[in-house]
Amino acid sequence: MKNIIFIAPPAAGKGTASELLVERFGYEHISTGDMLREAIASGSELGNEVKSIMEQGQLVSDEIVIALLKEKIEEIKGKSFILDGFPRTLPQAEELNTIFQEEGIDNYVAIFLDVSEELAMQRSLGRITCSKCGTIFHRYFESKKPKVEGVCDNCGAELISRSDDNEESFKKRFETYISNSKAILDYYKDKNRLEIINANREAQESIVDIEKVIND
Ligand SMILES: [Zn+2]
Numbered sequence: 001m002k003n004i005i006f007i008a009p010p011a012a013g014k015g016t017a018s019e020l021l022v023e024r025f026g027y028e029h030i031s032t033g034d035m036l037r038e039a040i041a042s043g044s045e046l047g048n049e050v051k052s053i054m055e056q057g058q059l060v061s062d063e064i065v066i067a068l069l070k071e072k073i074e075e076i077k078g079k080s081f082i083l084d085g086f087p088r089t090l091p092q093a094e095e096l097n098t099i100f101q102e103e104g105i106d107n108y109v110a111i112f113l114d115v116s117e118e119l120a121m122q123r124s125l126g127r128i129t130c131s132k133c134g135t136i137f138h139r140y141f142e143s144k145k146p147k148v149e150g151v152c153d154n155c156g157a158e159l160i161s162r163s164d165d166n167e168e169s170f171k172k173r174f175e176t177y178i179s180n181s182k183a184i185l186d187y188y189k190d191k192n193r194l195e196i197i198n199a200n201r202e203a204q205e206s207i208v209d210i211e212k213v214i215n216d
Contacts, residue, residue: 001025001027001080001214001215002080002107002108002109002213002214002215002216003080003081003082003083003105003107003108003109004021004027004080004081004082004083004108004109004110004111004214005083005086005087005096005108005109005110005111005188006018006082006083006084006111006113007110007111007112007113007181007184007185007188008112008113008115008199009113009115009117009120009174009177009178009181010120010124010170010173010174010177011115011119011120011121011123011124011170011174012113012114012115012120012199013113013115013123013199013202013203013206014084014113016203017113017203017206017207017210018082018084020203020204020207021082021207021210021214022082025080025214026079026080027079027080027081027082028076028079028080028081028082029081029082029084030069030072030073030076030081030082030083030084030086031084031085032065032069032084032085032086033085035065035068035069035072036050036054036060036065036068039068040054046064046067046068049064050064050068062089062091062092062095065086065092066092066095066096066099069086069096069099070099070102070103073099073103073105074103077103083096087184088180088181088184089180089183089184090183090184090187092184093183093184093187093188094187108193109193109194109195109213109214109216110184110185110188110193110194110195111195111196111197111210111213112181112185112194112195112196112197113197113199113206114196114197114198114199114200115199115200116200117171117174117175119200120170120174121167121170121171121174122140122141123138123141124163124165124170125139125161125163125165125166125167125170126138126139126140126141127139127161127162127163128146128150128159128160128161128162129159129160129161129162130152130154130155130157130158130159131152131157131158131159131160132152132155132157132158133152133154133155133157135152135153135154135155137152137153137159146159195213197209197210197213
């Protein structure tokens with residue numbers, strides 16, 4: 001199985017796809033956010049550095065993220081992994097390429113989850129969660145609408161929206177991602193590593209195409 005670099009705009013379904021891949025194929029899911037939290041919890045020297053940087057509200061440098069990533073990849077050596085949230089910039093992609101060379105990793109694919117802005121926005125803004133049992137419903141998608149508006153089918157508690165976004169902020173986040181990811185898409189395209197997956201459908205459907213790509 002190929003290692004995966006996920007390149008996905010907000011609400012493209014990356015989370016669900018990752019969960020399915022972990023469940024079905026035993027992928028190791030490497031997210032930069034989790035990696036930073038783990039480093040802090042470990043109390044290592046690097047972890048303490050991360051902690052103080054984040055406490056000051058600053059961004060953790062590429063250098064540190066890359067050092068952690070390298071450690072992680074060595075730790076799980078031999079297992080297939082999904083990279084989630086990295087690289088986000090061209091210099092990061094180049095650094096990642098160096099790690100891959102150093103670690104002898106050549107079996108990988110960059111997967112772009114191609115979703116329309118409109119659908120992504122509907123997905124993101126329409127998601128409603130039960131305040132009690134956590135079941136997820138959706139305001140706009142027929143198959144996921146609650147039977148009674150605003151009420152959980154399972155337990156009868158109130159459904160609430162957890163989205164921090166409104167239309168305008170979602171648009172901005174989405175469009176920023178798209179324009180920032182152009183350079184890395186080109187980078188992987190030039191290397192013949194890029195696969196574009198249509199993500200304008202349920203994750204269970206796009207996963208079929210992803211499976212083809214990783215087993216190819
Ligand atoms: Zn409920």
